[in-house]
Amino acid sequence: QLQLVESGGGLVQPGGSLQLSCTASGFSLGASAIAWFRQAPGKEREGVSCISTSGSNTAYLDDVKGRFTIARDYTKNTVYLQMTNLKPEDTATYYCATTNSFYQYCPLLSSEYPNWGQGTQVTVSS
Numbered sequence: 853q854l855q856l857v858e859s860g861g862g863l864v865q866p867g868g869s870l871q872l873s874c875t876a877s878g879f880s881l882g883a884s885a886i887a888w889f890r891q892a893p894g895k896e897r898e899g900v901s902c903i904s905t906s907g908s909n910t911a912y913l914d915d916v917k918g919r920f921t922i923a924r925d926y927t928k929n930t931v932y933l934q935m936t937n938l939k940p941e942d943t944a945t946y947y948c949a950t951t952n953s954f955y956q957y958c959p960l961l962s963s964e965y966p967n968w969g970q971g972t973q974v975t976v977s978s
Contacts, residue, residue: 854878854967858948861972864938872933872972874948885955886924886931887965890944890974899960900946901933909957915941938976945971
């Protein structure tokens with residue numbers, strides 16, 4: 853069974869940190885670009901960060917630049933999103949998604965990512 857599973861979400865105070873993980877089972881992430889998207893209640897889904905197939909290129913939403921870092925571990929078939937200095941406006945359900953082919957660069961466009969996980973909730977509140 854092909855599956856993407858996100859983990860690491862939770863409740864954190866403003867200024868705190870969380871690390872999200874996205875692990876694939878039943879297939880390898882090694883040939884794909886990976887992205888993190890988020891969706892808050894009543895808002896459209898937005899691309900947060902992505903990493904290319906080779907890992908040499910990344911992209912970030914302007915609002916998270918300098919606070920979030922994406923990384924991938926090919927040996928663990930996992931992609932991480934390290935989130936620091938979290939703000940209440942970061943509250944959302946976070947999803948990881950993958951492409952089906954090699955991407956030298958990674959677009960923050962949901963239409964480019966056909967495979968999605970179920971999401972993990974991140975709540976930033978005091």
